Amino acid sequence: MRNFLKKTGILAGLALTLGGAASCSKDGDGVLLFSIEDDKALGEQVAAQTDSTFRAKGQLLEPGSNPQAYAALNKIVLRVLNSGKLQYRNEFPWDVKIIKDDQTRNAFATPGGHIYVYSGLIKYLDNETQLAGVIGHEIAHADRRHTSRQLQQQYGISVLLSLVLGDNQNALIDVANGLGQLKFSRDYEVEADDYSVEYLNGTNYYACDGAAGFFIKSQNDGQAGPPEFLSTHPNPGNRVQSIQAKADQLNCRNRTAGSDDFNQLRNAL
Numbered sequence: 001m002r003n004f005l006k007k008t009g010i011l012a013g014l015a016l017t018l019g020g021a022a023s024c025s026k027d028g029d030g031v032l033l034f035s036i037e038d039d040k041a042l043g044e045q046v047a048a049q050t051d052s053t054f055r056a057k058g059q060l061l062e063p064g065s066n067p068q069a070y071a072a073l074n075k076i077v078l079r080v081l082n083s084g085k086l087q088y089r090n091e092f093p094w095d096v097k098i099i100k101d102d103q104t105r106n107a108f109a110t111p112g113g114h115i116y117v118y119s120g121l122i123k124y125l126d127n128e129t130q131l132a133g134v135i136g137h138e139i140a141h142a143d144r145r146h147t148s149r150q151l152q153q154q155y156g157i158s159v160l161l162s163l164v165l166g167d168n169q170n171a172l173i174d175v176a177n178g179l180g181q182l183k184f185s186r187d188y189e190v191e192a193d194d195y196s197v198e199y200l201n202g203t204n205y206y207a208c209d210g211a212a213g214f215f216i217k218s219q220n221d222g223q224a225g226p227p228e229f230l231s232t233h234p235n236p237g238n239r240v241q242s243i244q245a246k247a248d249q250l251n252c253r254n255r256t257a258g259s260d261d262f263n264q265l266r267n268a269l
Contacts, residue, residue, distance in 0.1 A: 034111075034160075036091050039148050041164045043092070043112025049176035050116065054099050061098040061119075061269075069098060069268035072261040076128060077115070080136050083202025085195070086143050088113070096135075098122075100269070107134055108180045109142040111151065116180070119269045126217060128262035132203070133210025136196035144195060146188040151175065154182070193243050201252040208252035212243040 034042070054060035063070045077096050081089060092113030105121040115138050125131050141147050152160060155175065162168035163175065184192070193211055200208035207213075219240075247253040 034145075034148055034152070036088065038164065039145060040092060040112040042148065042151075042160060043110045043114050043142075045163055045166070045172060046110045046176050046179065047095075047112075047114035049172050050110065050114075050179065051097065053173075053176060059100045061100050063097075066098070066268065069265055072265035072268065073098065073117070075261045076132055076265075077135055079203045079205055080132055080139060080199050083199045085198045085202040086139070088143050092142065094139075098269075106180055107138050108182065109138040109147055110179060111142065111145070111148040113139075113142045115139065115142070122262075122266060122269060124217075125214065125262075127213070128259040129200075129206045129210040129257050130213040130217070131210075131262055132200055132206045132257075133196055133212070134214050136199040137192045137211050139199065140192040140195035141184065141188070144188075144191055146184055146192065147179075147182065150182055150184055150188070189239075190242065193239065194246055197243060197246045197250065197252075201247075201250045205255065206257045207247070207255040208250060209243050209247035212240045212247070215240050215243075 051060055055062075061069060073096060077094075081094055094113040094115075096115040096117060099116055099118045101118050102120045102123060104118045105124045107115070107117045107121055109115050115135065117135070117138075121134070122131065125134070155171070159168065159171050163172050196211045197208045200206040200210055244253065
């Protein structure tokens, strides 16, 4: 936070006068004006607001009240997190929450590694490898800092600075409410797919094209009820092929993982 306070005037001025063209750091694809500490601070604010919003609706499944569901989900998430492939495994807090909404098939990530998964998505999927693939995709959005970049592009650096400083509650509510509908660029989606394959390969447990299994299922369902996930994670026709091609390159498509934890999770919901 101290670093953020020191930079506030400078960054806000740069963003306003140069239209975001100035760069304090560049991480992968796209200019990002945040440090890792700023990412974490923004994520904490957005996650707290997200928790509050869904708790007020009675839709946030609290870990303390749902130990079986979270024990099973955390095993799946930890396999992905401990793959040895994350850039910020030790910097971000990396927690996961379940939103109880069986009609919504979605998942999203805040900056700094807070992951949210809807019960509707969990119940929609066929097996544990598919869920691991989707979770890997969302972890990649946070770990590659796509979410921060997309929020910066949509809201501007000045607004995001005000959120971390606690000076703009209305904007914080708006950002938190819109996070599940945040649309990523094609480049970010392709990169998240690639890293999902990398993460699952690193588990030495899941077939690393788990995300492709989700997209194949979605394509087969067609107009019968495609997941909300696809409205914010568009599915170009070659996406499945790209995931499978990378998985073939890594020779990790043929693993057969059990779904014991996935089944326990579904039964607990």
